[in-house]
Amino acid sequence: MLDTISGFDRIGEENAFAVLARAGELAADGKDVINLGIGQPDFPTPENIVEAAVKALRDG
Numbered sequence: 001m002l003d004t005i006s007g008f009d010r011i012g013e014e015n016a017f018a019v020l021a022r023a024g025e026l027a028a029d030g031k032d033v034i035n036l037g038i039g040q041p042d043f044p045t046p047e048n049i050v051e052a053a054v055k056a057l058r059d060g
Helices: 013-028 047-059
Strands: none
Touching: none
């Protein structure tokens, strides 16, 4: 089971960078951190998602 931050669902955008910085600190200290925050994924967008986005844009 994953340990989560109490009240995580109440974190607003304005706090996202603070959470990201703290996650970086924990990772630098050797803690196992799963980053579900801001940033770019390290994998390409799956083709079915690309196709669905294109279809949604074309269909209005």
